[in-house]
Amino acid sequence: MNEARTVTEEPPAAKGRPSGTMDFEEFVAARSTALWRSAYLLTGDPHKAEDLLQTALVKAWRRWDSITRREAAESYVRAAIATTYTDWWRRRWNGEVPTDDLPDAAAPGGGEAAGVEVRRDVLLALARLPRGQRAVVVLRFFDDLTEQQTAAALGVSIGTVKSQTSRALAALRTSPLFATETGDQR
Amino acid sequence: MTTENDHLRDLLQRTAPDRPELEPGARAAAVARRGRAARLRDRGLVAGAAVAVLAAAIAVPLSLGGDDGPDVATQPPAPTAPRCPTGTIEVGPLPSLPSLDDVVSVRSCPAAWSGAGPAAQTDPLPTAPLVGDAAAAFAEDVAALPVYAVSDQCALISVMPEPWALVVTTSDGDTAVLGSTMRFCSAVTVGGTERGAGDVLAAFEGNLERQRAGIPDLSCPTSDRLAEGAPTWNASFDPSTATAGVACYRGDPSGRLEYAGTAGELSAEQLAVVRDDLAANLGPSTENGMCVDSGPQLLVILEDAEGDQAAYVDEACTGEFVGARGYWVPGPAAADAIADALGGRVRG
Numbered sequence: 001m002n003e004a005r006t007v008t009e010e011p012p013a014a015k016g017r018p019s020g021t022m023d024f025e026e027f028v029a030a031r032s033t034a035l036w037r038s039a040y041l042l043t044g045d046p047h048k049a050e051d052l053l054q055t056a057l058v059k060a061w062r063r064w065d066s067i068t069r070r071e072a073a074e075s076y077v078r079a080a081i082a083t084t085y086t087d088w089w090r091r092r093w094n095g096e097v098p099t100d101d102l103p104d105a106a107a108p109g110g111g112e113a114a115g116v117e118v119r120r121d122v123l124l125a126l127a128r129l130p131r132g133q134r135a136v137v138v139l140r141f142f143d144d145l146t147e148q149q150t151a152a153a154l155g156v157s158i159g160t161v162k163s164q165t166s167r168a169l170a171a172l173r174t175s176p177l178f179a180t181e182t183g184d185q186r
Numbered sequence: 187m188t189t190e191n192d193h194l195r196d197l198l199q200r201t202a203p204d205r206p207e208l209e210p211g212a213r214a215a216a217v218a219r220r221g222r223a224a225r226l227r228d229r230g231l232v233a234g235a236a237v238a239v240l241a242a243a244i245a246v247p248l249s250l251g252g253d254d255g256p257d258v259a260t261q262p263p264a265p266t267a268p269r270c271p272t273g274t275i276e277v278g279p280l281p282s283l284p285s286l287d288d289v290v291s292v293r294s295c296p297a298a299w300s301g302a303g304p305a306a307q308t309d310p311l312p313t314a315p316l317v318g319d320a321a322a323a324f325a326e327d328v329a330a331l332p333v334y335a336v337s338d339q340c341a342l343i344s345v346m347p348e349p350w351a352l353v354v355t356t357s358d359g360d361t362a363v364l365g366s367t368m369r370f371c372s373a374v375t376v377g378g379t380e381r382g383a384g385d386v387l388a389a390f391e392g393n394l395e396r397q398r399a400g401i402p403d404l405s406c407p408t409s410d411r412l413a414e415g416a417p418t419w420n421a422s423f424d425p426s427t428a429t430a431g432v433a434c435y436r437g438d439p440s441g442r443l444e445y446a447g448t449a450g451e452l453s454a455e456q457l458a459v460v461r462d463d464l465a466a467n468l469g470p471s472t473e474n475g476m477c478v479d480s481g482p483q484l485l486v487i488l489e490d491a492e493g494d495q496a497a498y499v500d501e502a503c504t505g506e507f508v509g510a511r512g513y514w515v516p517g518p519a520a521a522d523a524i525a526d527a528l529g530g531r532v533r534g
Binding site for chain 1: 190191193194195197198199200201202203204205206207208210211213214216217218220221288290291317318319322357358359
């Protein structure tokens with residue numbers, strides 16, 4: 001899809017936007033890598049993360065005329081990522097294939113191997129969380145959203161965010177990686 | 187001092203790769219294409235040559251989402267489940283499970299029963315685990331099953347033991363066993379409610395197959411036996427939410443035909459009739475006899491707006507369909523709707 005290097009069409013009503021507001025491509029260029037990283041932590045897979053991010057961005061693209069500030073756009077896309085992710089399983093969990101081990105991204109050896117192990121262990125621990133808890137963990141501890149912002153993004157109450165966070169942290173503590181590395185530091 | 191939350195933040199930062207393969211410019215272009223496609227679709231303008239041009243632009247890489255797919259090929263994630271314990275699990279009697287809430291994996295493990303009588307030689311259950319959302323879907327299906335009731339068939343026949351065990355893991359790492367000495371004419375207790383062992387196993391195997399192969403497009407099966415592979419196990423599907431449906435038919439092996447066609451989509455009007463009839467008439471069985479091995483087969487598959495599907499099959503019986511939520515004898519209007527979807531009844 002190399003022909004897709006140039007955007008040839010603006011989102012709806014983009015031509016009529018007042019000067020000083022942000023273009024869609026500008027927003028994607030500035031923020032989509034960070035958003036993709038969040039999507040990666042949700043899905044555990046780079047390609048599925050791309051799919052999730054693009055799906056959320058399409059929703060923003062179609063409503064771009066009503067989104068005027070970068071902060072609002074980012075909030076909108078983050079919420080779209082989170083809700084699309086939590087809803088997706090009904091339509092798209094097809095194709096998920098369980099295995100006993102996550103694939104390594106590189107052969108073990110030195111610091112790179114240690115990094116691969118951390119990634120594998122964290123993804124394994126996240127994969128064991130129900131989707132709602134996983135979304136809360138990513139929004140709260142990776143995207144650094146407040147409980148209120150997380151609740152708004154997921155369309156749930158702050159109480160639900162608190163209880164999901166508590167349950168997720170309790171589950172993550174059973175992972176050797178979390179238990180070992182946090183045990184001496186608290 | 188590093189807190190637990192800081193440590194989690196650090197681990198998440200180290201886990202997320204620095205950047206994706208796709209450049210932002212290419213992503214923005216891909217999003218614009220997908221947005222245009224969605225807009226065209228919504229306006230009902232996707233037709234003829236426009237479809238061909240659009241499909242050529244976005245076709246190949248869309249392995250996950252059809253028109254809304256990504257610009258790169260997708261690969262499956264890799265959730266996991268604990269391995270089975272060494273040896274076999276004794277399944278008689280087992281404590282009841284308080285709940286299947288918060289389940290993250292379900293795996294069939296070798297089971298045994300030390301009680302009297304020889305065990306039946308049956309096909310082993312699949313060894314692949316249900317994980318993540320598929321495990322949660324299994325839990326939803328079990329919770330939606332009707333309360334178990336001993337059928338007349340079970341009162342008439344002698345069933346040999348067929349021990350089975352499902353090892354269930356929750357998000358906090360706890361495990362429990364759901365199992366029984368028999369696959370049919372038996373119940374397991376979950377959350378204080380008895381569910382049919384056969385229904386629970388059907389939900390397990392159905393969700394496994396869906397986890398492996400995904401949900402197929404809504405269409406009639408091509409196999410001789412319509413019930414084969416049909417989602418008759420999907421108890422969590424609410425038929426009142428159906429937005430599409432198909433009716434499928436196989437004639438009596440003797441050659442006698444009752445309907446003009448073997449497959450047909452339910453029109454919006456026919457679907458509404460079927461939906462209302464299911465709401466009114468889906469319930470406990472009214473059929474007291476045994477099914478025969480041959481005869482005409484009818485299958486109705488419904489789909490909701492999210493693509494979930496459930497099936498109801500009348501497999502060579504007496505006009506009574508069976509689905510995961512119970513039995514259904516269509517009223518005259520629903521029977522006519524199904525017949526009309528199949529091209530009408532054959533006279534004479």
